Structures are given as C-alpha cells and as structure tokens.
Amino acid sequence: MDYYNKIDEAYLTELQNPMRKLKFKVEILSHYEGAIGQITNDLSSAEVGSISINKEQGCRRSCSFTIIDRDEKYLPQVDSWFWYNRKFKLFIGVVVSNDIYWFPQGVFITKSATAHGKAIAIEGIDKYGFLNGELNARMCLVEYQASVTNSKKGTKIADLIRDTLMLDLGNNIPLDPVEPLIDPIFYDAELYDDIVVDEGGYLGEIFDKLAEMYGANIYYDVNGRLRMERVFNYNLPSWYRHLSPQSNLGEVDIAETDIDVQYNYDGVNIVTVTTDNTNGEIYSYTAKNENPQSPVCITSVGYKGLDGGTYYISLGDTTLDSGEEKCRMQAEYILLQNTCMGTSVSFNYPSLPHLDVDNTIELTNEYYKFKKQLFLIQSLTIPLSNGEMTIEATNLQWLPFDTDCISIYCETLNDTVTISYNTNGGKDKDGNTITYKSINQTPNKQIVLQGGDMYNENKLFAWTDSQGNKYNYDDVYTVPNNNTTLIAQWITGNEVTVTNTLSADSTVEFQSMSPSRCLIRYDDNEVARRNTNTISTFKKNYFLGTHDTTIVSESDDLTNFDNAFDKGTTTKIDCSKVKATYLTSPMGNGFENMTDFVFPANLTNISTSKGVLSGCKKLTKITFPVAYCDISHPESFLANSTFVNGLELPYTLNFVPMVSVDGQTGIEEIKQNEILKGSHVVGNLNIKAATTNKCVVYVNKETTSLIIYPATVQGRFYLMGKGIDGDLSGLQSIQIGRSTNINDTDGFASNTSANINLSLDFQSGNCTTKIPKNAFNGYSGNTINVVIYGNVTDSNGITLESGSFCNMPNMAKLPMTNSTSLKTIPENCMNNLTSLTSATTGYVVDVEGCNDMPNLTTLRIESSCEIVNGFNNCPKLKSLSFMSDGKVKEIGGLNNNAITTFYIPNMALSVSGVNNCSALTTVVIGASLTSFTGFNNCPKLNKFTVDSSNTTFKVVDNNLYQGNKLCRVPMSKSDIVATNGTTEIMSNAIQIAFVNSISIPNGCILANDSIKCQSVGQIILHTSFNTETGKYNNLTMTDFSTLDNVQVGTIFTYGNGITDTTNANCLPIVKYCIEHNINYVDMNETNTNARGAIGISGNAELDGDN
Secondary structure (H helix, E strand, C coil), rough: CEEECCCHHHHHHHHCCCCCCEEEEEECCCCCEEEEEEEEECCCCCEEECCEEEECCCCEEEEEEEEEEECCCCCCCCCCCCCCCEEEEEEEEEECCCCCHHHHHHHHEEEEEEECCCCCEEEEEEECCCHHHHCCCCECCEEEEECCCCCCCCCCHHHHHHHHHHCCCCCEECCCCCCCCCCCHCCCECCCCCCCECCCCCHHHHHHHHHHHHCCEEECCCCCCEEEEECCCCCCHHHHHHHCCEECCCCCCHHHHHEEEEEEECCEEEEEECCCCCCCCEEEEEECCCCCCCCCCCCCCCCCCCCCCCCCEEEEEEEEEECHHHHHHHHHHHHHHHHHHCCCEEEEEEECCCCCCCCCEEECCCCCCCCEEEEEEEEEEEEECCCEEEEEEEEEHHHCCCCCCCCCCCCCCCCCCEEECCCCCCCCCCCCCCCCCCCEECCEEEEEECCCCCCCCEEEEEEECCCCEECCCCCEECCCCEEEEEEEEEECEEEEEEEEEEECCEEEEEEECCCCEEEECCCCCEEEEECCCCCCCCEEEEEEEEEEEEECCCCCCCCCCHCCCCCCCEEEEEEECCCCCCCCEEEECCCCCCEECCCCCCCCCECCCCCCCCCCEEEEEEECCCEEECCHHHHHHHCEEEEEEEEECCEEEEECCEECCCCCCCCCCCCCCCCCCCEEEEEEECCEEEEECCCEEEEECEEEEECCCCCCCCCCCEEEEEEEECCCCCCCCCCCCCCCEEEECCCCCCCCCEEEEEEECCCCCCCCCCCCCCCCCCCCCEEEEEECCCCCCCEEEEECCCCCCCEEEECCCCCCCCCCCCCCCCCCCCCCCCCCCCCEECCEEECCCCCCCCCCCEECCCCCCCECCCCCCCCCCCEEEEECCCCCCCEECCCCCCCCCCCCCCCEECCCCCCCCCCCCCCEEEECCCEEEECCCCCCCCCCCCCCCCCCEECCCCEEEEEEEEEEHHHHHHHEECCCCCCCCCCCECCCCCCEEECCCCEEECCCCCECCCCCEEEEEECCEEECCCCCCCCCCCCCCHCCEEEEEEEEEECCCCCCCCCCCHEEEHHHHHHHCCCECCCCCCCHHHHHHCCCCCCCCCCCCC
C-alpha cells in the first residue's frame, strides 16, 4: 500500500535501519496540476540526481535528475513531458515491508532539458521561477503598480496575492491557478504603501516587498502551493522553539567527527526601525535580544546592531495600527531573522524524506555541548539515490527571548473623479510657466500622467496626491473616486558637475549615478530626463575642448557613480551639491586624467571598502567635505593615486580603521589600517586628520615633507606597526605633532634621513609618551628634535624602548639628553652612533645604554648622573670627566676604552665596570668607594691611588687592599706576598698571566677566581707554629678550587707527613696536589737545608712570619 505524508511508528522504526530502501518517482502535471503521467523506472541510477531546498524568500527548491528515454517518449518537443513551462512533482518514498511511505518534495517547472543519446538531463525549479524572472516569465512590459486605493477598506493583502497569481501569462493561462495558502492574519490586512515594479521587472517583486513589509515568509511548499505566513505565531514568543522537532539525532546517530560547526559572531542583538515620513510625527521602535540563554544577548556581548544602523519603513495609514506598532512588528521580525543565524552545523545523514526547511531538528552531542538542542533547518540537499543527504541548520538558542508580532492593518481614503494638476512653478525649456488642463474621468479608469515636458532648473519632480502618494510623469494612474489635485513636488536631487576635456570631436557617454530618476543638463543647456528606477544611459556629441555636464540623481545611494562618467576624458568632478551624508559606494576611482575633485560638502561617513579616489594619476586639487567625516576603510581611501601638488588631509577627516585581533595570540592585524598605500604624494604630505585607532601612513620617494599633526583639540592620530612605511628615501623632514600617538610603532623612522621634529605630550591623554621600539634604529639623518609638553608623572621619566636611537651613522650628539624628562637610557638604546666623537650625559640619571661608539673620544658625565652602566665598547674614548659636584654612585659600564688614568668620583660607591681597558695604567679611588670589582683584564694597570679620606681601601706594597682583603695586584708583579693579617685574597685579585711565586699568610682564604693566572711557579701556604710539638700546625685550608685552571709547579706548606690518600688523616692539600699533578712539599718533614733550596725571593720566609 502507498501512504502519503504519513509518519507512524512503522515509518520511524524503518528510519533506524541503515539498509533501508528508498523509492523515487516523478509525477508529470498539467498547468492546472492534474497528474498526466508518472516516471518511476526510467530514472538513471548512473547519473544520480538531487533536490536542493533552501530557507529563502521566494524560490526555495531546485532539482536535477537524468531519465533514460528507452521508448522515445521523453524527448523535449512541443507538448512533451519536458517542454516549456512543464510542471512535475517529485516524491521520495521509504519502503516499509510491503508498503511505501511517500513524501512530496515540491512542484517544479522544467528549467532546462539536455539530451545526450537516450539520456536526458532535467533541471527544474519551483513555481516561484514564474515570478522572479528565472524562467523569464510574466515580465512587466510597462511599469506595474500595486497601489493604495482611495476606498475606505483599501486593498487587502490576500486579494492582492490572489489577483496577481491569476494574471495572464500572455497565452490566456493564469500565472498560477492553484489557490494560495495565506495566513489568516492577512485576510483583512490592507496595503499601506505603494509597491511599484519597473518596466522590465517581475511580479515576484510585489511578493518580496509584501514579505518585507509584514514580516512574513513567502514561498512554495512541498505540494506546490504558494504560502504567505508569519514567521511565528504571535500568541507564542519565539515560535520556532515551540515547533516539535522533525527528527531527534543523538550521539549514536551522528558523532562530532561527522559534524562541521561554524560559529558566527556577527549576530545582531538590537534593531531600530523608524518611519521615513518627512511630515508629521516620526515613529520608532527598538527591539533588543535580552535572552540570558543567548550568547549574543546584550548583557553578554554589548550592543551589536545592523549594518547601516536604523532601518526605515513607510508610515502609511495609522487608523488601525499606530506607527509605533508597525515599527515594533518590523523590528522584531528583523531581529529574529538575524539572531537565529548564530551557530550553524552541517552534516551528512541517511535521507529523511519527511524533513523540510524552516522546521526544527533536535541534536545531542557531548563534544559540542549540544544537549537536546533545537536547530532550525536552513538547507537540505537530498540525493535521488540511497546515499546520504546534507543538512545545514542553525542554533535556536541564540533567538531573542520574547519575539512576537501582531497583524498590521492600514486604510486608504475615498476615490475621486476629477484630476487637476498644480505645476508649482514648473516651466518649459524656454523658461515659460507651464500649466496642464484638469481631467475628468470615470473612477478606476487608468490615465497617463503628464509632466514630461516640464522643468524647474536642475530639480527632479514627482506628482503627489492629498495622501502623500508619489507618482512620476508618464505613470499609468488609476483614477480614484473623489476629486484629486496632483501637485508637482520639486526635488533637489544629488547634483554632480563633470568636466570633460576632449582632444577631438567625440561622443561622450554618461549614466545615471544610481538606479533612480535622473536628469542631465549639457553645456549647451539641453536637458534630458529619465523617469525610471534603473540605470539610465545618455550620449552627447561634443566638439573638441572642455565641456561641463551636470547630472542629477534622485537617490542618495550613488551606487553607479564610477560608471556614470567617461574615465578617459574626465578632468574634474564637482560633487559639492550632492546631498548624501553617507557614502557606501565607490566614488572617483580610476579617473587617470582627473585633476580636480570636490567631495559632497555635508558628507559625514565614507564606509565603502571598494575605493574612493583610488587609481587617479594626476590629482592636483581635492576639496574635502566641510562636515566632519569618518573614513571607515582607510586602506581604500585615496589609494594607488598620484597627488602632483602634494596633499593635505584636513582636520574634518577622521579615519576609523578596522582592527582584527587574533583570538589566540591577541596580535592586532593592520591590513585594513593602511593610509595612502600605493599612492604617490609629490612634495608635502600634511595630515591634520585624526584616527580613532591605529594606522600606518605610506609615503613614496617623491614625498619630501611629512607632517602628522591633528588640528583639533580632541583629535588624535594613532600610528602602529612601522607607523610610516613605503619609500622614505626622498623625505627631508618629518614632523610628528603633539596630538599624534606613536607608542605602538616599531621602527617608524628607521629608514629615513629626514630631519625629525617629534612632540611628546604628557599634558593631554592618548598621545605619545615614550620613544617606542626601534623608533630610530637605523636612522641615517643627523637631526632629531624632541619637544615635551606637560609634566612626566612617572618617576622614571620618559621611557625609551629597546632599539630606539640605535645604529644611527650620522648622529653627532646624543638625542634628548638635554631634556629633564629623560632620566634613564636603557641598555639597548642609543647604541652604535658611529659619528659621535664627543658626548655629555645631560640630565640623565641612569645610563645603561650608549654602547658601541667606535669614534667617541671625549665624554663628560654631568652632575645629575648617578649610575653609569653604559658607554661600553668605545675603543677611542680617552678623555673622561666627572663634574666636580657629581652624584655618580655606581659605575658598571665604561668597558673597553682607551683611558689611561681613571678617576673614580668621590661620591661613587661601587665600580664593577671599566674592564678590558688596554691602555689603563692608573686608578685613582675616591673618598666614598666601598666596592671594587671592576678594572678586570687591564694589562697595563700597575698603580692604585686612594683618597686619604677613604676608610675602605688602602695600598700596601703597591697592592690594593679592601680592609684586610687583598683586592688587586699590579699587573707588573711576578713575586707576590700577601701581608700578614690578610684574611682573604678576593676574586680577580691576581690576574697576571705568569707568576713566579705567591706567599699566602696563615689564616688567609682563597675566594673563587682569586688567582686567574696561566701558571704559578710556587705557592707557599703558611701556618702557625705549635710550641708543644715543635712543628708548624697542619694546613687546615680545604678549598683550592681557584687553582683548578692554573698550572702550578710546587706547593709548599706544613703537613702531617701522610701522603697516602686512602688514609683518613691525609690532608686535603695532599689530595689536591696528587689529583692535579702538583709537586707537594711538606716543610714539617724537610730539613733546614731543604728550606733554603726553595728559592723564594724577596722577604718571603718559610717560618710563617712573612
């Protein structure tokens, strides 16, 4: 038995069978949709067909399949089964035992039939193809208008739909004879605004407009009936949530590896709808997503509005429904349509023929945290085979919490019988006032409106009746039941004057700037006009020379601007009389010979990403908007153009670049933040404009001067990345104003030799407060002036980031050191200034950088400086002076220089630097020094002098002592004797390569790295004499690691005579000597003659009294 649209337990059980069998059939229909034939066995299995269904307005369904024409009955020909406008209905069935459960998939119209041998490939679309032009059927040969009548009841929506479907296709056959299914809510709802289909348009535009006006879906269902229905039942909020799911799919049915999930974070959670009337009260309503379950609710992500902001609707009649109610209904509908597109999933699954779009399925998947979660089916692709279907669906959890709508009604007024014209100052071409006679006509008759020969300067006009309805001249007008006076409403459109310069007599082509009514006035005062909502084309024969042509378009949306003018001969475009305040379309691109361009004076926003004045090669003068104007896509504004007389971006411009942030790394992408990329500015580039985010400014080799100085008090210009990029080789000067922020740049002036004037502003927020990373790294100029405004609140002063002021070959002085705000020069700053010969630290307190100065000879450390850890690797530095009242406390730098005598200032407390100084011979120690760890690897250092008031250091036998610790030995000594009472030989005390002998007194210890010699002939380690035993006490020293890398000949000391290292009483010194192959002499075991053979020079003794 065959069942249709039946879902029972047997059917649902069979759907769980992975080996279930499907059937397919094509039912051939007459135009009135009676069945005239059926195809089941001739469908090709080799060429698998499919059905595609999408949740869209209008045409939802399409199909393709191949049939085998065994009996030559399917060959496309007149009145065959697959000829023009042939309808057919597709079914998919599931075999359950001996029964077949059939489910219709739609009524289709043959779109194409292709025969190849006996295989005929068929393509079909649903019946909306009759309405939307896909089948090129029922084109409007003249303008068609569904208008608001003047009866009290008005035009009912349901009647309008039925009447439209019954219109003749042109062959005495109605467009669609099947009764539509219309939501009862529309039975009494009345049309409240005109719907016009232009000549060449299609009737489907009426239905599309109705769906938009009333928040409805309009489409053909599985049985081929046109449906117009509200998106959800107004008695139930969020209607989709209350639909029973057509299928429940758990993790057993579909795993996470089978699901593709796309997360779309561009959802909308607030929509404002406003009436567009210019007279009377304006109504508005704002719908909000405040559902806490929705990830895009306002409390979770803030406000996310529609692109373009407010949505406007016509007010119409408000007798039954208020303007606010109309706005509310439309706002809730738009909000629902946008927010249900949150999370989309797609997956393949064995065909479920009962599924349809705009219904729900329930998904459960632990990985994606779907727990019986409802998804709205957006599209289905169903194979006409036993293969798997593809399902795409969207998450309903993102819906607004309370979305409801109520029906809308409107009312029109009475008919009239006499039509009068008020031309309202209209004139003919000669300037004479024009009048038209009144017309008396029977109601409901149609007349053609006059006005085609009437003008008023460059203004456009429309006839308006007492209800505010607008009509164009030459419109077909239905006579109402009451007297009506049509008044000419003169409209100042968007007026552009274009100059064409011709080298020969030529025909110049123009187009309207938008698909709207337009007027064109040539320079001989000839006027042409088009009364249509399509793009109009004009041609004019002009003589050699310069000609000015004025074009006026009614619409502010100048979508066709760049095609409206001849790009080869246009030399000037003046848009000063364009009324538009928002520019969303490209403007002025690719005019290679244009020299002058005037922007619309009141333009406040340029949001197109497709270019404004891009690709123009001869621009000499640009007049920017007088109003403050936001530029939303800097990367396409003035890009790839040439400005032959320089360029000034005025203070009225504000760049609002888009910044994309990597979700994982947090790194900002600057691809859309590029200003003037690819452009050539010849001469001066002066930027007075501001930005609300970070940008990169591009220059070229022809640019000689760059000024970035926002000219308003609130203006700021934010640079990032390279900050200034491109070819900087021609720049002679760069001025960065105090309102410019370069904090986030990296090397913004590293590739230039221009003179630089930089302002840092601590007085007003969001301005430059530091020298950023690599700012002048590689700068090849010789002038950097920094001016500081306001007080630096940070106690550490201005920050210099890594690499700033480095590798500057032509700088002859340290930058910024004359500023009291610069307190610290970090380690990786101001390095490698190869032309610097003389330097002063200025007001700097802490110098960590200023290294690698190959030609620096003279350095003065000023009185404010307290720490000197920089100025390393200055091999020619010979002259160093500290101011007499200096504050230097720490010297960790000044390594590798040519200084011969180093004077440690009296205030200095520690010196760890001044190492690797090959010429240094003398160190003069000041009064306050307490730590001496520097002056290493100085091969000529032989003299130490200590200020008499210093209580920490002293010189004994030319050796430098820190208290009782041997601190440093002159590099010229070969026999070294530490004085009695020495408690420690400090690290780096002995740095002589070859030493004959070292005598170390009793009780002295050896610090790590205290003896840094290549070789020592002999070391004497003394102990105290024991009067009870008559011998010297055993050596108790245990740490000899400082000798690990020293070649020692012999160590003399006093032991216990035990040389067996396995003996527990064997002394550590014995073990050390044996392990390191050092000759060991125990002087307690030797005779007196042996002592004399040791050969110690000087006054060294072996009795411990040295």
